[in-house]
Amino acid sequence: MEKKPNVLILGGGYGGFKVAIYLQKHLQAGRANVTLISKHDYHYQTTLLHKVAVGTYSARKARIFFRKILDSKKIDFIKDTILSIDPESKMVFGERSCYSYDYLVIALGFVPNTFGIKGVDEFCYKLETLNSAIRLRNNIETKFKDFHSDPLDLRFIVCGSGFTGIEFAAELGTQIDELCKICGIEKNLAKIICVSRGEQILPMFNVKDSNIAKDKISKLGIEFVQGDVVECKSDGVVIKNKLGELEDIKSNNVIWCAGVKGSGVISNSPHFEHKDSRILVDEFLRVPKYHNIFVVGDSAISMKRNILNAPTAQLANQMGCYVGSNLVRILNDKPLSKPFVFKHKGTVCSIGHTDGVGVVFHMSISGEIAAFLKNFIENKWIFSIGGIINVLKKGQFRFRSSN
């Protein structure tokens, strides 16, 4: 009997889960042994981690269990943490076992980039996984509930003014009054400071849209400080300000949102050409030296400038779809489809639950319409993997149920 090819998908985020769902829908059962390996039993929407961290989206809702969505007759799921990949022997090494493959999809996502700055790993909270968001949420809750007298307990420094930093700071900013009220704390005791390298926040937007966002966020009481973080400590950060002077900013809560890089698995694996732990891929999203390996999402970086894009969920999702369709073609002995082209539909940054700023189909939007579109995008993703039932259970609507 002919041996069925082994297809392994590493990572169940936007990119990897999309490949698995595509194969479940479009690959004839029995054509291949398809296995998704991820380090948790569930998929979580990374784009909602800031809400989990503030407590405005429940961690229970944020989990979508793989085994509830995947048809075990078509796709196997294994919970394991991948450590390294050897493309020469076509083997993947995990904490629990090792796995051989004929075709491999690497979709291991991102890790925060500390840029080697002292104290980041030791003292900062990060938005990396659902568990890291839950840790931050617990810290925020404890600091408010158990507030005694140290004002630094209610001071939050957010390092970074890109998407993650701004969405987190704004979400927390919209909740501060509520938290103070519940805990009987005077409003002006709580403070959020956002440290930004440049004057412009959200550098993916044009100056006008970025200023609109800055204005809205400043109205929430969030203070912007310009400078480079040079050290993080247990009681705050040291920055080099615009004048080149070192400045101490005190706080008992530092959140590191200053950039991401690819998974450490990539730098731990020999033979891959990578940049910041993101593998260089060709126009078919393959590793040039190993055409049986595809890379999607934040794990990939294109060799061709025209598809060199900022890592986003939108990009990971489109890459996942594309690689899924090419795997179906390969497994049916058909040639690959045309090279991958990213269709940028827009970007929306949420500012709390009912406000936002963005660009959709080249049109600038802000306010409730932006917030509506943001929720629509999140719900559309849930629909694409889990159908209407999951949208009703886990979706985000104008009036949210978890707060």
Ligand SMILES: Cc1cc2nc3c(=O)[nH]c(=O)nc-3n(C[C@H](O)[C@H](O)[C@H](O)COP(=O)(O)OP(=O)(O)OC[C@H]3O[C@@H](n4cnc5c(N)ncnc54)[C@H](O)[C@@H]3O)c2cc1C
């Ligand atoms: C707070 C925040 C807000 C964001 N907002 C937006 C937004 O509004 N719009 C947007 O487009 N993008 C946004 N992004 C970026 C977006 O989330 C990422 O670009 C996207 O998640 C990348 O998808 P991915 O599939 O590559 O990785 P991920 O979605 O991160 O998935 C990686 C998967 O791999 C698993 N994994 C990791 N390491 C291992 C291992 N060693 N072994 C096994 N499994 C492993 C993880 O558990 C996870 O399931 C945001 C990011 C953050 C943090």
